[in-house]
Amino acid sequence: MRALPITAYTLTTCLGPGKDVNFDALVSGRSGLAPCAFEDVDIDTWLGAVAGVDDVQLPAALSAFDCRNNRLAELALSQDGFRDAVDAARERYGAHRVAVILGTSTSGMLAAEHAWRRRDANGDLPSDFNYATTQDNFSLARFVAQSLALEGPSQVVSTACSSSAKVFASAARMMSVGLADAAVVGGVDSLCGTTLYGFRSLELVSSAPCRPFDADRRGLSIGEGAAFALLEHEASSDLTLLGYGESSDAFHMSSPHPEGLGARLAMQAALDRAGLGANDVDYINLHGTASKANDAAEDRAVHDVFGDSIACSGTKGWTGHTLGASGGIEAVICLLALARNFRPGTLNTQRVDPACRIRIEREGSETRLRVALSNSFGFGGSNCTLAFGRGGHDGAGARA
Numbered sequence: 001m002r003a004l005p006i007t008a009y010t011l012t013t014c015l016g017p018g019k020d021v022n023f024d025a026l027v028s029g030r031s032g033l034a035p036c037a038f039e040d041v042d043i044d045t046w047l048g049a050v051a052g053v054d055d056v057q058l059p060a061a062l063s064a065f066d067c068r069n070n071r072l073a074e075l076a077l078s079q080d081g082f083r084d085a086v087d088a089a090r091e092r093y094g095a096h097r098v099a100v101i102l103g104t105s106t107s108g109m110l111a112a113e114h115a116w117r118r119r120d121a122n123g124d125l126p127s128d129f130n131y132a133t134t135q136d137n138f139s140l141a142r143f144v145a146q147s148l149a150l151e152g153p154s155q156v157v158s159t160a161c162s163s164s165a166k167v168f169a170s171a172a173r174m175m176s177v178g179l180a181d182a183a184v185v186g187g188v189d190s191l192c193g194t195t196l197y198g199f200r201s202l203e204l205v206s207s208a209p210c211r212p213f214d215a216d217r218r219g220l221s222i223g224e225g226a227a228f229a230l231l232e233h234e235a236s237s238d239l240t241l242l243g244y245g246e247s248s249d250a251f252h253m254s255s256p257h258p259e260g261l262g263a264r265l266a267m268q269a270a271l272d273r274a275g276l277g278a279n280d281v282d283y284i285n286l287h288g289t290a291s292k293a294n295d296a297a298e299d300r301a302v303h304d305v306f307g308d309s310i311a312c313s314g315t316k317g318w319t320g321h322t323l324g325a326s327g328g329i330e331a332v333i334c335l336l337a338l339a340r341n342f343r344p345g346t347l348n349t350q351r352v353d354p355a356c357r358i359r360i361e362r363e364g365s366e367t368r369l370r371v372a373l374s375n376s377f378g379f380g381g382s383n384c385t386l387a388f389g390r391g392g393h394d395g396a397g398a399r400a
Contacts, residue, residue, distance in 0.1 A: 001244075001273050003389065004172055005237035006229050008085035010076060011332040013225035013319040014048035018079035022318075023336050026344045027364060031318050033209045033221050041196050045205045048223025048320025049191060050075070065143040067108035067134040068190040073144055076188070076226035085230050086148050089182045099180035100145040100154040101171050103163025103187035105324030107156075108134035110192035140188055152180050158324065160378030161287070163187055164227065165327025168386050169244040175233050182235075186228035187328035195323065196222060204291055210321070212288035212314035212346055213295050213360050215353040220289050223320020227328035229335070239335055242371070242387040243274025249381020256294055257381060260301025263287075266383040267305045270373065274387040278306045280371050281387075283343050285330050287375045288314020289321055296355070298375065303357045313361045317347030327376035331386055334372040338390040343367050 010018060014032030015025040025032065033046045056071040077083055090098055115129035133139050141154040153174060157166045164187020171183035199205050199222060206219035231241060246269065249262035256263070271278065284306070287298055302312060315333055322329055337343055345364040352360045374386045 001172060001176070003240040003242050004175065004231045004233070005235040006239045006241060006335065007232050007235050007237045008082050009229040009332050009335050010080040010082045011225065011227040011329050012050060012072070012076040012079060013322070013329060014050055014223055015318060017075055019336060023340060025318055026315070027342060029347060031209060031347055033320055038191050038196070041193055043196055043200050043205065044207045046209045046221045047191065048221060048225070048322065050224055062143060062146060064130055064133045065139060067111040069104065069108045069140060069188055070143045072190050072224065072226050073140060073188045074147065076228060077144070077147060082228055083148065086184060089230060089232060090150060093181040095149060095151040097152055097181040098150045099152040099171060099174055099183040100141050100150055101157070101167040101174070101183055101185050102141050102144060103157045103167050103324050103327060104137055104140050105158060105160055105163060105189050106192055106195055107137045107139055109194050110190060111135055113193050144184065148184065150184065159382035160380065161321070161323055161326050162376040162378035162382045162384040163324040163327060165331060165374065165376035165384035165386055166246060167328070168241055168331065169246055169384065171231050172241065172244060175231065182230065182232040184228060184230055186226065187325040188226040189322050189324035190224045191222070206290065209348050210290035210316055211348040211350065212286065212290045212316055213299070213352055213356050214290070214349045215351045217290040217292065217295065219291050221316065221320040223322045225319060225322040225325045225329050227325060227332045229332065238390055239338060240389050242276065242389045243270045244387065245269025245273060245385045247383045249383065251381050256297040256377060258297060260297040260304070262381045262383045263298055263301035263375065263377050264304050266385040267301065267373065267375070270385040270387045276371065276387060281306065281310055281373055282369045283337060283372045284310055284312045285334050285372065285374045286312050286314040287377045288316055290316065294377070298377065299356045299358050308357055308359050310359060311343055311361050312358050313344050313346045315344050317349070327384060330374050330376065331388070334374045334388050338369050338372055338388060341366060341368050343369065
């Protein structure tokens with residue numbers, strides 16, 4: 001594929017709003033995880049909750065969209081000059097030529113949970129609950145498009161943990177056939193009881209901060225967050241989307257293919273589409289959920305494609321697993337790594353599992369990076385790998 005310039009990007013996580021605070025935390029080793037204190041949830045676990053979301057006020061014209069997920073989106077859109085960049089793109093191409101393609105898992109589910117608790121004696125939900133503008137997954141894209149005054153094609157991808165990685169692929173395809181000249185991509189996912197109790201029922205949450213690829217890893221730490229990026233067909237940028245790969249295991253509803261088959265196919269497809277060889281990659285941001293099965297399957301898949309020479313790390317020890325937003329957040333972390341020549345480590349991991357064969361970096365380091373991959377592997381085996389580059393690349397497996 002033709003490399004797509006990335007002209008703006010931002011993220012907001014439990015580490016704070018914006019690129020700088022998140023990058024500083026990656027460098028210093030400061031985690032955003034804390035013991036669960038979300039509403040009345042009674043689970044012995046650590047969470048990555050974003051501070052200040054409840055204080056965000058949506059514009060009066062968009063008040064119907066008020067829910068935690070859309071407030072989190074509003075908070076993220078207001079960071080790093082992202083709105084200004086989108087405004088400039090809208091002026092260049094026209095509002096109808098800028099697409100909005102976003103990922104989420106539960107969208108405004110928390111609003112529905114609150115409404116359910118307020119149902120009347122007949123079981124009817126309160127009249128002020130608006131499903132279409134809160135819980136409905138498309139609420140996110142409608143809200144962001146209206147907030148940014150965009151009128152191009154819009155859609156929401158909901159494939160669990162790969163949701164906001166796959167949006168980059170969707171945007172690339174849409175732009176390649178001429179349906180849009182630019183696209184706002186990314187994802188938002190917010191905490192809710194359905195997510196937290198659901199993952200506990202699967203026995204996947206850890207009672208301590210998650211430790212990806214650790215010999216004693218015990219499961220996930222759930223987080224929330226938002227990330228956005230602006231892709232433009234004709235623009236100048238040092239950062240580009242080089243390629244993407246997607247696959248579907250169709251193996252099990254919540255467990256990965258034990259041999260990492262779909263993950264391997266996604267990584268290889270991303271390399272092929274980008275015109276890269278395995279040795280061209282400098283860094284891989286792993287999906288790294290810290291569950292026994294997922295980390296083992298990813299280790300096998302990465303080793304099958306790259307061997308043990310490529311530096312790899314998982315960053316969920318900082319942010320928690322942000323589910324539908326994780327693909328977008330970790331894509332932006334890769335962009336930060338490329339732009340600032342810093343390879344993140346793997347926070348909380350004390351002793352890498354001796355069964356792990358890939359090169360897990362526990363500590364971050366300053367190093368020159370040209371190509372980075374981001375892995376996102378969702379429930380049901382919905383897999384996506386993104387390849388990002390800094391500087392030129394000739395598309396033939398060698399760096400320019």
